Amino acid sequence: MTSQLPILSLGYVRIGVREPQAWADFGEAILGLRASPATDGSVQLRMDSAPARFIVEPTEEEGFIAAGWECERDDFEVLAGRLERADVELTEGTSDACERRSVHRFVSGTDPSGNCFELFHDRHAATNAFESPIDGVQFVADKIGLGHAVLPAPEHAATSTFYQDLLGFAMSDALTLPPPAEGAPEMIVHFLHARSPRHHSLGLFNAPVPSGVVHLMVEMTSLDAVGCCLDRVNAAGHPLTATLGRHLNDGMVSFYFLAPGGIPIEVGYDGEQFDWSNFEPTVSTVGDIWGHAYQFPE
Numbered sequence: 001m002t003s004q005l006p007i008l009s010l011g012y013v014r015i016g017v018r019e020p021q022a023w024a025d026f027g028e029a030i031l032g033l034r035a036s037p038a039t040d041g042s043v044q045l046r047m048d049s050a051p052a053r054f055i056v057e058p059t060e061e062e063g064f065i066a067a068g069w070e071c072e073r074d075d076f077e078v079l080a081g082r083l084e085r086a087d088v089e090l091t092e093g094t095s096d097a098c099e100r101r102s103v104h105r106f107v108s109g110t111d112p113s114g115n116c117f118e119l120f121h122d123r124h125a126a127t128n129a130f131e132s133p134i135d136g137v138q139f140v141a142d143k144i145g146l147g148h149a150v151l152p153a154p155e156h157a158a159t160s161t162f163y164q165d166l167l168g169f170a171m172s173d174a175l176t177l178p179p180p181a182e183g184a185p186e187m188i189v190h191f192l193h194a195r196s197p198r199h200h201s202l203g204l205f206n207a208p209v210p211s212g213v214v215h216l217m218v219e220m221t222s223l224d225a226v227g228c229c230l231d232r233v234n235a236a237g238h239p240l241t242a243t244l245g246r247h248l249n250d251g252m253v254s255f256y257f258l259a260p261g262g263i264p265i266e267v268g269y270d271g272e273q274f275d276w277s278n279f280e281p282t283v284s285t286v287g288d289i290w291g292h293a294y295q296f297p298e
Contacts, residue, residue, distance in 0.1 A: 005195035005276065006075035006168040009145025010202070011123060012052060012068040012101065013216060016059030017261035023056045026260050030232050031218060031267070032137030032225075034130060038100060047218065048141035051102040051126045062261040064212035066108065066116035067149050067202075068101065069167070069194070076121040080107055082166055093118070112158040113204075115151045115212075117167075136228070140219040140271070144196040147268075150189065150203030150214035160190045160204050169193065171281040172200050172274075173249040191249060197273035199250030215256060215264035219271055223253060226269045233257045242266075245291020249284055256292075 017023045024035035024043040033045040033054065044052035057065065071079060083090055093106040104122035111117060132138065141147070153159035163169045169192035177187040187207070191200035205214045220226050230244065233255075241264055242256035254268030 004168070005170060005193075006071050006079055007194040007201070008070045008072070009143070009194055009196040009198070010067060010147065010149060011050070011070035011120060011145060012055055013146065013149060013213075014055045014057060014065035014068070014118075015063075015261065015263055016057050016065050017062045017263075018058070018060065019260075020056040020058050023260050026236075027054065027056075028133045030236060030238070030259075031229065031265070032132040032134035032139075034133060040100065042100070046126065046130050047139040047146070048130050049125050050141070050146075051124060053141065053146040055101070063210070064151075064263065066118050067151070068103075068106070068118040068120055070123060070145070071119060071121055073104075073121045075168075076105070076119060079119060079167060083107075083109060086166055088166070093120075111153075111162050112155045113151070113153040115153070115159075119167075136222075137225055138221045140221055144198055144273070145194070145201060147217040147219055147266075148198060148201050148203060149216050150205055152209045152212065152214060153190075153204040153206060154208050156188060156190070156204060156206035160192070163192055163202060163204070169202060170276070172279075173282045173284050175249065175284045175287060177285070177287060193274070193276065195276075197275070199252075199272060199274060211262045211264065213263065215266045217252075217254070217266040217268055219252070219268045221269070223269050226253065226255070226267055229267050230255050241294060241296050243291055243293045243295070245293070246270075246289045247292070248286055248289050249282065254292075256294075 020043040027033040027045045042057040045054040090107040102124040103120040106120035108118045172193045173191040175189045190204045192202045194201040252268040252271040
């Protein structure tokens, strides 16, 4: 029988851009990730003991490709069977594709809103310790995963049910915000958690977005590291999409900006970690305690 929370954490994300090396240069110079090129033209970026957390691939159409969710071998088999019984079409990863992800096995499919997901088990650890190219940068990652991904989910109810009923995520917070403009619908985000103690490893937003991802979050180990990253973002001219602020539901202090290829990134610190054995999901109508003035570019 599968574990109550079979997904361990967000293991990796795949991004498509026209110039992977340019994105890798950005990842090293701005975020403090460590990049290494692959033989297929992609670039892999590390932030911890995992061999890669960001897999950046050469594509003509730039945007988010897939989220890779880690689980244990027994849970992988149960989840794959559950998806197949629900008539979710799964594609088995080839040996070459497994090698590129440094995993023993994975399957891929799409959720009801068209987002690609990958389930994998038994990922190989990197052979050497992570060292950021930027002094003082370390990430809150390793066993609790990359961070989180917030995905567009126009088929919101069906997509939220899919991740909870079929993949075993659980609700952390259901957030409803006023419409962004007159005549527009309310904004709804379901924040879902895995076994990782992060408040959410997955968020589902009830509208499409051009990049295919609302944002990807990486968490640093100090407020000063976040502030220095904000300075680098501003100096390099990357557009801010939200000023520094603190979220209500997970306590994260963070800012948001657009990375190359139009990929929105949240850089944060001080996210609360939870014990799911005594957690009660919340319903929110306010996203932030302070800050996070949103300023999306045209």
